[in-house]
Amino acid sequence: MNVGVKYCGGCRSGYGRKAEAARAEAAARAACEAAGRVSFSAAEKGGGYGALLVVCGCKARCADISQYGAGGRTVYIDHEGGHQEAAGALALLAKEEKKP
Amino acid sequence: MALMTGEQYIESLRKLDTQVYLFGRKEPNWVDHPIIRPSINCVAMTYDLAQDPEHEDLMTATSNLTGRKVNRFAHLHMGPGDLIKKVKMQRLLGRKTASCFQRCVGMDAFNAVFSTTYECDKAHGTNYHENFKNFVIYVQDNDLTVDGAMTDPKGDRGKSQGQQADSDLFVRVVERRPDGIVVRGAKAHQTGSINSHEHLVMPTQAVAEGDADYAVSFAVPSDAPGLFMIYGRQASDTRKLEPGADIDLGNKRFGGQEALVVFDNVFVPNERIFMNGEYDFAGMLVERFAGYHRQSYGGCKVGVGDVIIGAAALAAEYNGASKASHVKDKLIEMTHLNETLYSCGIACSCEGYCTEAGNYQIDLLLANVCKQNVTRFPYEIVRLAEDIAGGLMVTMPSETDFKSDLKVPTPSDLTVGEWCGKFFAGIEGVTTENRMRILRFLENICLGSSAVGYRTESMHGAGSPQAQRIMIARQGDIDGKKQLAKDIAGIKD
Secondary structure, three states, X not given: OEEEEEEOOOOOOOOOXXXXXXXXXXXXHHHOOOOOOOEXXXXXXXXOOOEXXXXXXXXXXXXXXXXXXXXXXXEEEOOOOOHHHHHHHHHHHHHHHHOO | OOOOOHHHHHHHHHOOOOOEEEOOEEOOOHHHOOOOXXXXXXXXXXXXXXXXXXXXXXXXXXXXXXXXXXXXHHOOOOOHHHHHHHHHHHHHHHHHHOOOOOOHHHHHHHHHHHHHHHHHHHHHOOOHHHHHXXXXXXXXXXXXXXXXXXXXXXXXXXXXXXXXXXXXHOOEEEEEEOXXXXXXXXXXXXXXXXXXXXXXXXXXXXXXXXXHHHOEEEEEEOOOOOEEXXXXXXXXXXXXXXXXXXXXXXXXXXXXXXEEEEEEEEEEEHHHEEEXXXXXXXXXXXXXXXXXXXXXXXXXXXXXXXXXXXXXXHHHHHHOOOOOHHHXXXXXXXXXXXXXXXXXXXXXXXXXXXXXXXXXXXXXXXXXXXXXXXXXXXXXXXXXXXXXXXXXXHHOOOHHHHHOOOEOOOOOOOEHHHHHHHHOOOOOOOOHHHHHXXXXXXXXXXXXXXXXXXXXXXXXXXXXXXXXXXXXXXXXXXXXXXXXXXXXXXXXX
16 A cells, blocks of 8 residues: 655644654554555655555644545544554555455 | 755855945855855745645645645735645744744735735726736746835834935835836835845835825846845844854854845836835735734744743753743743734634635734734743843853863863853753853844844834734724623613
């Protein structure tokens, strides 16, 4: 599954979003071994991703994802430590995608 | 053209023939001048962050005119969401630079001129809106920085434009030709003017019928013939000229910039004219620009405030006072004040409305309340920061003394630097240099060169306090509120 990584603007982020995203990627890769490969890339508009990982600095989750097309398969991180939950959600999506 | 990087922006400035005067002489290499360069670095940050995936959601937008990706500083706000993102972007940049990053005036001018030219054309049958749209597309496609130039020197404040002893004290049209106009006058306190590729000039106040030549708006390149700038000096600015200066600067990399911009018979071609005598629209343009700019301060100063609060907390920590209840309470108060400013910036954005031209204007009452608070709260924030920092912030020896290896001929046989290190140490585990760095940062923002941007600019930028009070009086609906009281009190007259 190809995951697009999209950040909010980070106006007053209370944690290191990049590091948290990297942790989510690593955890998702480990969790997805059984479910097939998962790859991550910086999200681009109209990218047609299997899922979108949206990394937000706060609970407002104001990142504009309207043009990033992941068919509603969107996983958010909005706080430090949120990578575990995000990785689990991505693994589930990868598993669903693998189903015939 | 793709969005520029910060480095490309700096290189683009070198290609301009901008005429800059500083300390009584013409400065040919103003881009690398140690007094000017920090302000250029600040604007460069508006370019670099737009390239960063971690920040592009705020820093870029899709142009409503071309559909292309543009820097948000060149964008027309097409809804409350854009207005909110503008404020968030400004807070982000304040946090990254702890300075005025100067590019907001252009953005605020674009939005004000865009809507005003539309309505002016409708009333007068002029073609300014099309002229202006073409200018905005040029700015967006070339990712330019533009100085939104409004404030005239104004001379005798008790007299109107045409009553001044010197007619040049307000920018005016001195000649009308078939191919354009010639303008003369000056704009004072121009933030980021030297760093800008273009100047977008607007009237400074409402204009009466008899003064129609002062109702003029136009854009010219910063190196247009007849245009020159005289750099505004800042407190402690010559510290930047000291060899090897670093710690004593407080903020070595970033800073703000203002200048006097003089138009000595500058020619403006017809396609760059956005107002030419339509005095009945001068007031609208001023009010709209001021409204946007008063919103801006609810973002930029908040970002700088974030850094000041952090610095005050660090100073307390290095002093060993971070657990004192009064210090904690002061940090809470600083945060409360700072977030109140942000709340106002966000609120006036949420209540934004669509203009006839299609772009969005902020809520004028809330924007003026925002700026009125900005004329006060930063002063209280720096007062508390000084309180927490302690007097050492202004009594410390220089960086040169701290680094000096000159032996002092006393029994201990220590150097000047060693004596400084010994007696200015704070808590264990923190170097004296780090303590000095944070105190110098606070000195710079509280009363050094950065105080221009954080304090006096908060007072007078986007209009002095009384200007907001006039707008609050106009927008405050006192009659409506009197009726509310009458209805509830049962007064029927």
